[in-house]
Amino acid sequence: MDATPVRSQTATPGGGDPMIQLVGVGKRYADGTDAVRSLDLSVDRGELVALVGPSGCGKTTTLKMVNRLIEPSSGRILLDGDDVTKVEPNGLRRRIGYVIQSGGLFPHKSVLDNVSTVPLLLGWDRSKARARSLELLELVGLDPAVHAKRYPHQLSGGQRQRVGVARALAADPPVLLMDEPFSAVDPIVRDRLQLEFLRLQEEIHKTVVLVTHDIDEAVRLADRIAVLSQGGKLEQYDAPATVLGAPATDFVASFVGADRGLKRLSVTGIAATDLESPPVVYASDSLAAAEETLRGEGAAWAVCLDERGTLKGWVGLRDTAGGVATVGEVCHRMEAWVPARATLKQAFQEMLQHDAGWVAVLDGDRYVGVLTPRTLHEALRRSVDADALGVPLEHTEVDNVPS
Numbered sequence: 001m002d003a004t005p006v007r008s009q010t011a012t013p014g015g016g017d018p019m020i021q022l023v024g025v026g027k028r029y030a031d032g033t034d035a036v037r038s039l040d041l042s043v044d045r046g047e048l049v050a051l052v053g054p055s056g057c058g059k060t061t062t063l064k065m066v067n068r069l070i071e072p073s074s075g076r077i078l079l080d081g082d083d084v085t086k087v088e089p090n091g092l093r094r095r096i097g098y099v100i101q102s103g104g105l106f107p108h109k110s111v112l113d114n115v116s117t118v119p120l121l122l123g124w125d126r127s128k129a130r131a132r133s134l135e136l137l138e139l140v141g142l143d144p145a146v147h148a149k150r151y152p153h154q155l156s157g158g159q160r161q162r163v164g165v166a167r168a169l170a171a172d173p174p175v176l177l178m179d180e181p182f183s184a185v186d187p188i189v190r191d192r193l194q195l196e197f198l199r200l201q202e203e204i205h206k207t208v209v210l211v212t213h214d215i216d217e218a219v220r221l222a223d224r225i226a227v228l229s230q231g232g233k234l235e236q237y238d239a240p241a242t243v244l245g246a247p248a249t250d251f252v253a254s255f256v257g258a259d260r261g262l263k264r265l266s267v268t269g270i271a272a273t274d275l276e277s278p279p280v281v282y283a284s285d286s287l288a289a290a291e292e293t294l295r296g297e298g299a300a301w302a303v304c305l306d307e308r309g310t311l312k313g314w315v316g317l318r319d320t321a322g323g324v325a326t327v328g329e330v331c332h333r334m335e336a337w338v339p340a341r342a343t344l345k346q347a348f349q350e351m352l353q354h355d356a357g358w359v360a361v362l363d364g365d366r367y368v369g370v371l372t373p374r375t376l377h378e379a380l381r382r383s384v385d386a387d388a389l390g391v392p393l394e395h396t397e398v399d400n401v402p403s
């Protein structure tokens with residue numbers, strides 16, 4: 001299984017090192033529409049915050065006020081302590097990358113020129129801008145030799161989106177603003193782009209504000225979710241598990257949906273207590289010794305490890321019959337496994353995908369236990385009980401997996 005990064009839910013979000021601060025921010029458009037009335041919101045350094053809410057609630061207006069594509073009518077916006085209205089535009093561009101739906105690329109410019117746009121505007125020399133752009137294309141998973149000279153219409157939707165991200169990162173800004181960045185592609189590509197972005201974010205640690213109408217996307221990507229209602233009213237601002245498990249208002253409960261218990265699986269980690277420990281045999285053991293272990297424990301199968309505790313596979317009672325070989329020669333490959341940091345949802349998916357009766361849990365190479373349908377069911381119940389009590393999931397953390 002793919003070792004998908006999972007957003008850690010252990011860190012207390014909002015730890016108090018603000019990179020972006022909105023203080024009583026409001027926007028009244030010329031026609032009198034109060035898009036945002038008075039919003040207070042603080043985003044910490046390195047944090048990924050998703051703004052969610054129904055259409056027209058003011059998400060995009062809020063985002064665009066941060067990089068001054070829209071001027072606020074009231075309040076203050078601070079970027080690392082500086083009032084954005086006092087930062088000159090080039091300085092702001094250097095500090096804030098901006099990604100929009102479909103990448104928002106210049107159609108008449110090559111991929112390379114698109115990515116080099118901001119560095120050139122900032123006065124970098126051509127060769128430096130070019131070198132940086134080629135490096136960024138690699139970073140977002142595009143082969144520069146293939147893609148650098150292409151034009152946007154020669155790219156797939158997913159590739160355009162990657163170029164959009166590369167362009168936003170070109171001047172290495174500490175802050176990225178993303179407006180529905182993954183919504184113009186089909187669900188499979190979206191899924192892949194979201195995972196790629198999570199991996200990228202683990203590497204680059206930008207402060208990210210992401211606008212999305214998709215609560216699943218927010219749950220998957222964000223450290224904190226800000227749920228807005230009409231007029232940019234902040235209904236709740238919490239970690240995904242808390243928004244799902246303890247919606248602050250009826251509005252939030254109805255916005256996150258009746259299936260929030262299921263959604264919560266995607267933010268519920270595997271806990272030590274979820275794991276079973278079937279018998280363990282070693283690759284170098286004789287089949288006779290393995291058979292004795294299995295019969296002694298009344299088990300039909302055992303996990304097979306090498307001397308270093310690395311998972312080699314599994315061996316059944318039938319495999320031990322009569323031969324002279326070692327366990328390592330007869331053990332079966334383990335198809336279904338998840339990393340210890342995986343979520344219950346990923347463990348379920350793995351079990352279904354391989355039609356497996358159990359899923360091995362690995363911490364790096366090291367085997368730590370197995371999940372079975374019974375233990376997954378218990379974990380599900382734990383998640384739902386916590387949900388009913390409105391308990392955040394700290395006590396179910398994956399970090400509890402024994403070492």
Ligand SMILES: Nc1ncnc2c1ncn2[C@@H]1O[C@H](COP(=O)(O)OP(=O)(O)OP(=O)(O)O)[C@@H](O)[C@H]1O
Nearest residue numbers: 029031033035054055056057058059060061062213
């Ligand atoms: N230039 C404008 N002039 C007048 N009203 C506007 C303007 N731009 C947006 N609005 C209004 O402001 C409100 C907030 O719009 P905004 O685009 O910020 O919402 P949103 O939450 O991003 O919506 P969506 O999810 O549909 O993109 C809406 O009622 C919208 O019609």
